[in-house]
Amino acid sequence: MAYRKTPAELRRLDAAREHLIARATAVVAEVGWSQASVTAVADSAGIAAGSVYQHFPSKSALAVEVFRRAAGHEVAVLEEVLRGPGDAVSRLASGVGVFARRALENRGLAYALLAAPAEPAVGAERLDHRRRYRALFAEVVREGIATGQLPPQHAEITAAALTGAVGEVLAYPLGAPDDTATGTTGSTGSTDDLLAELTATVLRCAGAAAHPTTA
Amino acid sequence: MAYRKTPAELRRLDAAREHLIARATAVVAEVGWSQASVTAVADSAGIAAGSVYQHFPSKSALAVEVFRRAAGHEVAVLEEVLRGPGDAVSRLASGVGVFARRALENRGLAYALLAAPAEPAVGAERLDHRRRYRALFAEVVREGIATGQLPPQHAEITAAALTGAVGEVLAYPLGAPDDTATGTTGSTGSTDDLLAELTATVLRCAGAAAHPTTA
DNA sequence: GTCTATACCTAGATAGAC
DNA sequence: GTCTATCTAGGTATAGAC
Numbered sequence: 001m002a003y004r005k006t007p008a009e010l011r012r013l014d015a016a017r018e019h020l021i022a023r024a025t026a027v028v029a030e031v032g033w034s035q036a037s038v039t040a041v042a043d044s045a046g047i048a049a050g051s052v053y054q055h056f057p058s059k060s061a062l063a064v065e066v067f068r069r070a071a072g073h074e075v076a077v078l079e080e081v082l083r084g085p086g087d088a089v090s091r092l093a094s095g096v097g098v099f100a101r102r103a104l105e106n107r108g109l110a111y112a113l114l115a116a117p118a119e120p121a122v123g124a125e126r127l128d129h130r131r132r133y134r135a136l137f138a139e140v141v142r143e144g145i146a147t148g149q150l151p152p153q154h155a156e157i158t159a160a161a162l163t164g165a166v167g168e169v170l171a172y173p174l175g176a177p178d179d180t181a182t183g184t185t186g187s188t189g190s191t192d193d194l195l196a197e198l199t200a201t202v203l204r205c206a207g208a209a210a211h212p213t214t215a
Numbered sequence: 216m217a218y219r220k221t222p223a224e225l226r227r228l229d230a231a232r233e234h235l236i237a238r239a240t241a242v243v244a245e246v247g248w249s250q251a252s253v254t255a256v257a258d259s260a261g262i263a264a265g266s267v268y269q270h271f272p273s274k275s276a277l278a279v280e281v282f283r284r285a286a287g288h289e290v291a292v293l294e295e296v297l298r299g300p301g302d303a304v305s306r307l308a309s310g311v312g313v314f315a316r317r318a319l320e321n322r323g324l325a326y327a328l329l330a331a332p333a334e335p336a337v338g339a340e341r342l343d344h345r346r347r348y349r350a351l352f353a354e355v356v357r358e359g360i361a362t363g364q365l366p367p368q369h370a371e372i373t374a375a376a377l378t379g380a381v382g383e384v385l386a387y388p389l390g391a392p393d394d395t396a397t398g399t400t401g402s403t404g405s406t407d408d409l410l411a412e413l414t415a416t417v418l419r420c421a422g423a424a425a426h427p428t429t430a
Numbered sequence: 431g432t433c434t435a436t437a438c439c440t441a442g443a444t445a446g447a448c
Numbered sequence: 449g450t451c452t453a454t455c456t457a458g459g460t461a462t463a464g465a466c
Contacts, residue, residue, distance in 0.1 A: 117333065
């Protein structure tokens with residue numbers, strides 16, 4: 001019974017799987033989790049609905065994989081900035097800036113990752129993902145406290161607050177039809193203004209002294 | 216065709232409707248929106264599934280009504296505090312305190328209102344509800360800026376950040392199985408500590424000077 | 431008006447031909 | 449391995465008896 005697939009076969013299968021994940025990600029970004037049925041995803045990938053089950057045991061498994069890839073990428077990007085060079089406060093500022101900019105550049109996907117209604121399995125994955133953001137923020141906050149840039153505070157709670165604040169501030173621009181609302185009010189301000197205000201708010205929240213240049 | 220129901224009939228019908236809403240709210244608080252099927256709700260209310268449609272045209276309509284009642288109540292409570300007596304900063308502090316305490320005392324419902332996966336109609340209602348929180352917070356922040364208690368800032372963005380921060384800090388305690396996690400880390404701190412830290416974080420976020428007594 | 435029973439629809443998942 | 453066609457389950461909504 002032990003029959004080993006040739007490398008070429010493996011590569012082909014893997015490519016098909018990757019293609020499916022990529023198309024599923026695109027569909028989710030466009031129409032959200034609830035509308036991303038197996039049929040819709042399969043259509044987009046150019047295969048039959050049944051064929052999806054050659055690559056994933058269930059729709060949930062595919063959805064989770066889609067989420068994990070996309071969210072993992074964002075976490076990695078943020079991690080690189082937050083653990084990069086510079087002092088804690090400026091890393092925090094640029095981390096938030098990078099995160100927000102990326103989200104605003106890919107709104108559909110960002111909304112799906114951050115806020116869009118999703119099945120329980122994806123919801124659980126999202127919680128996990130937010131926990132990682134929290135952990136990253138907490139690291140920086142702790143460092144800031146240690147170096148005296150930030151006042152004493154419960155780093156985990158601040159980190160949770162930062163995660164929530166960033167998500168909520170972005171949620172409205174992201175959730176809006178398209179580019180109708182760059183500012184939170186829907187009427188004022190460009191993306192840059194939004195970013196500047198968000199960064200300032202985040203720094204205040206962590207207790208950083210006013211006006212450090214926001215990378 | 217114009218036949219007018221007697222007052223007694225009306226009262227009975229209304230009572231039945233209220234009872235149904237109350238039971239539906241309880242079910243949602245216990246098991247979440249996704250598990251609150253018409254059958255489950257009807258069972259809990261002691262009526263047949265079909266009878267639900269005597270009071271509501273659809274499951275969605277019932278769900279929206281449940282959300283609206285519960286969420287409306289929370290908004291009203293917060294509004295009373297935020298527009299009550301005292302200076303802007305202390306009202307902000309006690310408003311957050313009251314909100315958080317209420318949420319922690321009724322976790323299931325708070326989680327359903329704040330974060331639990333829900334059908335689109337409820338999701339839309341939730342957005343609206345959050346907009347109201349934002350508006351209330353923004354009012355107080357504007358007042359604080361005007362009186363010089365708070366530094367200049369974009370009040371709407373700060374308000375969104377506050378809404379998100381409070382929600383996220385509470386989400387983990389709320390989402391946890393039961394009382395395993397009172398602190399954000401799941402290990403440390405009592406509810407009071409959590410409240411104190413949350414309040415401090417919120418005040419920092421709005422730029423309030425440190426250590427006003429937190430009502 | 432409320433119940434029982436059921437129709438019906440949506441979506442995920444499977445079987446068997448090719 | 450992939451497609452077409454189909455099965456099934458879960459849950460909303462309706463019909464008709466009482």
